[in-house]
Amino acid sequence: MNIKPLADRVLIEPAAAETKTIGGIIIPDTAKEKPLQGTIVAVGGGTKDEEMILKEGDKVLYGKYAGTEIEHEGKKYLIMRQSDVVAILG
8 A cells, every 4th residue: 555644544444335235226427325344454653642452453343424435446445543433343
């Protein structure tokens, strides 16, 4: 990965949205809910006031509107502050 978040930010690869069908009707991508979990692929170095708790490979939950969506080499990612992550999945 050649994207390195700065300070207390993390780069997350969102989990794939689930494909659901209702009575044979396929729900289009635009109607699917954004996934609220993902895997951390890169972390910043932290700040003098906030040490980084999260690390690469952690599976996490985050808020519905957290982060900024970016696209790199055809893949979608979210970049957000560590404080926007609400839980680490065990």
